[in-house]
Amino acid sequence: MEQLIAPAARLLGEWWLADEIDFVDVTMGLWRCQQLVHMLAARTPGAASPATMQRHALILPAPGEQHVLGAAIVENGFRRAGWATISGQALDEDALVALVSRQAFDLIGFSVGSDRILARLPRAIAAVRRVSSRPVLVMLGGPAVAGDMAIARRAGADTAASDADHAVALAELALAGQPPARAALAETNRSG
DSSP states (O other): OHHHHHHHHHHHHHHHHTTSSOHHHHHHHHHHHHHHHHHHHHHSOOOOOOTTTOOEEEEEEOTTOOOOHHHHHHHHHHHHTTOEEEEOSOOOHHHHHHHHHHSOOSEEEEEOOOHHHHHHHHHHHHHHHHHOSSOOEEEEESTTTTTOHHHHHHTTOSEEOSSHHHHHHHHHHHHTTOTTHHHHHHHHHHHO
């Protein structure tokens, strides 16, 4: 069912841009999509992983981003794959840096909905890399990125994913040391 939620949300956005529905219709539709994501998450247990082997992911809307649906869908995918996850509303850069300085993550994923938000992301990514206690894989997704690795790299991220399944697969490969993903991660962490 999650494979239907993201396209439904995009369709609501298209209808709104075409002036076929109003803001209230979009808000209510997205609210219902979020309810479905949370309902599915509650019914789908995460894969069991020994605590010593468990990966930790922070999945959030990019700082300044209003939309949380995409991040919630991706967070649910990581949780189902056995990752310990933290998700929620977008944090401002200071709160994000404070969180990353207190807690170690293997992956930080940002959902990016607009070019305006994307333009401000390099500074936030550089800041979280500086305070992270270990090398961290930074992944971008969302409409402004659309899985385009070049866009992600320009923003200072390691990779870009097109959907939740793609994000989990990329993260697992990169963190398992699969070349060239691991080499790209190491280089980005040295220069960040």
